[in-house]
Amino acid sequence: MENMIEVRDVKKYYKIAKREKGMAAAAGNLFNRKYETKRAVDDISFSIKKGEIVGFIGPNGAGKSTTVKILSGILYPDAGEVKVGGFIPYKQRKQYVKNIGVVFGQKSQLNWDLPLIESFELMKFIYKIPQKKYEENLRLFSKLLDMEEFINQPVRQLSLGQRMRGDIVASLLHSPEIVFLDEPTIGLDVVAKERIREFVRYMNETERTTIIFTTHDMQDIEKVCDRLIIIDKGKKIYDGSIEEIKNRYANIKTIELLLEDGRKETKTFDVSKTPMSVVMESLFSEKNIKDITLCESEIDSIIRDIYEGRVILDDLEAERN
Amino acid sequence: MRAYLEFAIKKFQDKMAYRLDFFMGIVNTAITILVYLCIYRALYGNAADVDGISYSMVATNFVITLGLSNAFHYNEMFLQDKIRDGSITNEFLKPVSFILRLLSENIGEGAFKIIFHFLPALGITILYTKLCPPESVLGLFAMFLSVVLGYLILWLISFIIQTWSFWLFSVWGIITIKNVFVSILSGSLLPLWFMPEALRGIISVTPFESIYFTPVRIYLGELEGMELLWALAVQIMWIAVLGLIANAFWKKGVKKLVVQGG
Numbered sequence: 411m412e413n414m415i416e417v418r419d420v421k422k423y424y425k426i427a428k429r430e431k432g433m434a435a436a437a438g439n440l441f442n443r444k445y446e447t448k449r450a451v452d453d454i455s456f457s458i459k460k461g462e463i464v465g466f467i468g469p470n471g472a473g474k475s476t477t478v479k480i481l482s483g484i485l486y487p488d489a490g491e492v493k494v495g496g497f498i499p500y501k502q503r504k505q506y507v508k509n510i511g512v513v514f515g516q517k518s519q520l521n522w523d524l525p526l527i528e529s530f531e532l533m534k535f536i537y538k539i540p541q542k543k544y545e546e547n548l549r550l551f552s553k554l555l556d557m558e559e560f561i562n563q564p565v566r567q568l569s570l571g572q573r574m575r576g577d578i579v580a581s582l583l584h585s586p587e588i589v590f591l592d593e594p595t596i597g598l599d600v601v602a603k604e605r606i607r608e609f610v611r612y613m614n615e616t617e618r619t620t621i622i623f624t625t626h627d628m629q630d631i632e633k634v635c636d637r638l639i640i641i642d643k644g645k646k647i648y649d650g651s652i653e654e655i656k657n658r659y660a661n662i663k664t665i666e667l668l669l670e671d672g673r674k675e676t677k678t679f680d681v682s683k684t685p686m687s688v689v690m691e692s693l694f695s696e697k698n699i700k701d702i703t704l705c706e707s708e709i710d711s712i713i714r715d716i717y718e719g720r721v722i723l724d725d726l727e728a729e730r731n
Numbered sequence: 732m733r734a735y736l737e738f739a740i741k742k743f744q745d746k747m748a749y750r751l752d753f754f755m756g757i758v759n760t761a762i763t764i765l766v767y768l769c770i771y772r773a774l775y776g777n778a779a780d781v782d783g784i785s786y787s788m789v790a791t792n793f794v795i796t797l798g799l800s801n802a803f804h805y806n807e808m809f810l811q812d813k814i815r816d817g818s819i820t821n822e823f824l825k826p827v828s829f830i831l832r833l834l835s836e837n838i839g840e841g842a843f844k845i846i847f848h849f850l851p852a853l854g855i856t857i858l859y860t861k862l863c864p865p866e867s868v869l870g871l872f873a874m875f876l877s878v879v880l881g882y883l884i885l886w887l888i889s890f891i892i893q894t895w896s897f898w899l900f901s902v903w904g905i906i907t908i909k910n911v912f913v914s915i916l917s918g919s920l921l922p923l924w925f926m927p928e929a930l931r932g933i934i935s936v937t938p939f940e941s942i943y944f945t946p947v948r949i950y951l952g953e954l955e956g957m958e959l960l961w962a963l964a965v966q967i968m969w970i971a972v973l974g975l976i977a978n979a980f981w982k983k984g985v986k987k988l989v990v991q992g993g
């Protein structure tokens with residue numbers, strides 16, 4: 411099957427003006443500005459097939475939003491190639507944007523003063539959505555996202571979760587083939603998050619919409635996405651299924667020991683290298699152990715370990731290739 | 732096309748939601764006009780005319796220039812705010828022209844203020860003083876056309892300065908200076924008839940004369956036939972020139988944003 415999204419060797423460096431302290435330095439800066447280069451996206455490649463739903467995860471400043479901006483055509487890459495649905499986004503922006511839907515969780519595109527429904531109406535005219543399809547989509551979406559009670563309220567009176575649901579609907583009313591959601595669950599409570607996850611999942615399953623979903627929240631990824639791309643410091647450090655990471659981690663165990671003298675200790679070991687029986691034997695022979703607990707590896711802690719370099723994914727990647 | 736009409740209508744409706752603004756707008760416009768009329772009535776005293784210009788003509792000039800300039804007032808920091816908080820990029824995600832969208836919204840607001848601020852204020856003014864009646868139906872029609880063209884000139888000047896926010900930290904100061912220039916050079920402080928000859932000559936080669944003074948002169952019947960057509964042509968010429976400049980600045984600014992990322 412053909413690739414919907416193709417990203418090859420993409421780089422984006424920001425030039426940041428350095429500010430120095432003191433009057434003399436400030437005056438000097440007026441004439442001779444010094445710049446620092448920030449490698450926001452540093453040689454990233456991936457491809458995504460039609461109908462895939464891919465989670466982008468990475469710590470703050472990893473380059474997720476920058477990647478989404480390049481994919482949606484509002485930022486030129488400094489190097490590399492991007493092709494989405496047959497378009498080069500940043501070169502053919504005007505025709506291209508009709509085919510995509512984008513939500514930046516941090517920046518609403520709704521009209522603050524108007525009731526939510528009127529922002530939706532505007533979308534109908536902006537995207538020239540046929541009346542029938544508009545009504546169908548609106549009815550379906552407001553049912554799925556439970557929006558009936560606040561659809562007639564001005565956007566400025568909405569809670570963050572309600573506003574975010576509004577933003578998502580506004581960017582999907584024209585039934586785009588490709589959707590980019592940049593942190594659509596940021597700052598939301600569990601219920602609102604769950605609604606959005608179900609909705610995104612539904613759009614992917616019924617419409618075969620190709621979706622990229624960025625988040626900090628591993629739960630989002632587990633519940634919504636088939637595939638996971640981890641980026642950190644502008645580099646892609648993992649690209650594969652969630653299962654794969656978990657399986658790999660199934661071998662890495664953490665146990666908590668409660669010693670006779672009341673002290674607690676934790677030990678991490680790899681059971682594919684040292685069998686469990688050997689570990690236990692040596693532990694019991696070395697220490698006076700009162701109690702022992704085996705800790706589950708939560709996906710959250712796995713990811714934390716990956717960011718912090720406690721687990722190197724190279725061998726994982728190598729295994730797959 | 733339909734989308735732009737909707738932008739204007741939505742803005743119009745949006746303005747209707749604020750009752751207090753609505754009331755204050757009438758009072759504000761009426762007071763501005765009446766203050767000027769009082770001053771000029773005192774200056775005229777018992778004189779029938781000054782330099783061949785009657786008090787009624789001056790009053791008509793102020794009703795049109797001040798009434799319209801109040802109605803044509805809108806948030807000129809809009810683009811700067813959008814660039815500063817980064818939400819300008821949202822605009823590039825929609826398959827519509829941002830320039831035309833902003834123009835449509837500002838026109839929607841202007842239309843609201845003409846109907847709900849200017850016309851009531853005009854009613855109040857007529858109770859106070861006698862204005863010149865329109866010269867002819869054709870003249871009235873030509874004046875409406877000329878007001879629209881004048882609005883576009885005013886809007887483009889403002890938009891050009893707004894686009895400088897792509898490079899400058901704040902354009903507030905420049906906008907303020909621009910507004911002072913517009914009120915002096917377009918005749919909303921001192922009617923252009925009374926400007927010194929030399930200054931008048933300079934103003935006549937700037938776009939400022941075309942904003943309010945051309946509609947005023949058409950209304951009063953000072954411009955007729957070829958002169959009227961010429962005045963409209965000059966307005967259109969300014970729209971073309973300013974439009975090209977505005978577009979060039981906008982394109983450059985957008986380019987800077989998409990290349991550098993803000």
Ligand SMILES: Nc1ncnc2c1ncn2[C@@H]1O[C@H](COP(=O)(O)OP(=O)(O)O)[C@@H](O)[C@H]1O
Nearest residue numbers: 424448450470471472473474475476477992993
């Ligand atoms: N407009 C910009 N100018 C300069 N630096 C920027 C700009 N936008 C983002 N950055 C920097 O680029 C890096 C990546 O940012 P971003 O893509 O927003 O990360 P994420 O969305 O993963 O949190 C960060 O270090 C950020 O400070």
Ligand SMILES: [Mg+2]
Nearest residue numbers: 474475476593
């Ligand atoms: Mg981000």
